[in-house]
Amino acid sequence: MQTYLVTGGNRGIGLALVRELASRGHKVIATVRDSSKVADVAKLGATVHVLEADKPESIAALAKTLAGVPIDVLINNAGVSDEDRVVGTLNMEAFERVFRTNTFAPALIAQALLPNLRAGTRKQVLNISSQLGSIASANAGFSYAYNASKAALNMITARLAKDLAKEGFTVVSFCPGWNKTDMGGPDAVLDPAVSMKQLLDVAEKLTTASNGAYLHYHGEPIAW
Template identity: 35%
Template sequence: MSTLLITGANRGIGLEFVTQYIQAGWRVLACCRNPDKAEALNQIESKHSDLLSIYQLDISYFTEIEELAADLFDEEIDVLINNAGVYPESNLSSQDITDDNWILGFKINTMAPLKLAQLFAPQIAQSQQKKIINITSKMGSITDNTSGGSYFYRSSKAALNMITKSLAIDLASQKIATAVLHPGWVQTEMGGANALITAQKSVAGIRQVINRLTLENSGKFYNYTGEEIPW
């Protein structure tokens, strides 16, 4: 049986990953900030307690990541999906993005995925599939940026892209493959009601890309449909 470890599992794209991987018979280690309030996740657990385990994790507290990695030291983790993310307003005229918010956002979108990859690499290296997936955004593509703005989000995801490329190089000796995945513009709290696709469609596409990920195509930036996105 394959095992998934995922962050931000209580809603949006993360919850859909849990739903689909459980349907596919995977064991899922689902992390979220407030398990007590994660109603949908708890409902899945009540039906699939053999497959789903829920863990409290706020990824902006690196000590919590360290404690979880220690608790799960003997797990074989086939796929880590760094899904949790934030998108605060940050345009040139915006007063919203204070220094503290900026730093907290970078911890969540950029530094925590690296921390999880570092601390869980031993458990991933012991598994069959050995894959680390970082959920990025096309807004992190420098080539694709034709409209400006969104300083925080664009830069945090562009930095995540670079981290993922370095991880591909550094973890190849442990046979761990990595990729950054753009989920599309998805109908979630972050994506909004006008978004183009459902979380169901996005996650179904991403799962196929994950299936095709190997050491040979590691370290790349993919759309949920499987096409490569220019950096």
């Protein structure tokens, strides 16, 4: 049994991760943005805390609440997108909003929870990125802010991986695949209940040899 912390655990991919981890007998700490969601997620067997990932004071409050609690694996899952899909619709508000949650928050959450991760046995940070953050496949058009935020998140993964390697950390960017969630939409090809089983199977087998990797949910590498 290990301790996982999953951000954005109340719906979509995060909820599927919480369900699957709890069913595997792990200790799950889930965060939700809205306190009215705490009870529902707690029913799945998770310990639930409120975290507004885009607010530094909320990240600091979470770290204070969790002081002294070892965490084996941090899954930075909470994410947002926007409607800025073509040149002409780009705007500062979308970039700021999306980068705060998708890029700045995972970096600051990992930093704030480093003492917890250092006290854990696995020392893993799994950043839920996207293939849409791959510069090599930049023709896969979606929100500009979203694509750029995930490319920048990949740099956070690469930097943390290098800086924490000597402490035995494994920091990875994962693409969860195109899932039927509020973000992925109804045309998506994957059921998160199935794809997240695969992602967790891959994650459970990760060693430090994968530190700094950018992987599909099924374990194949993605071109940066």
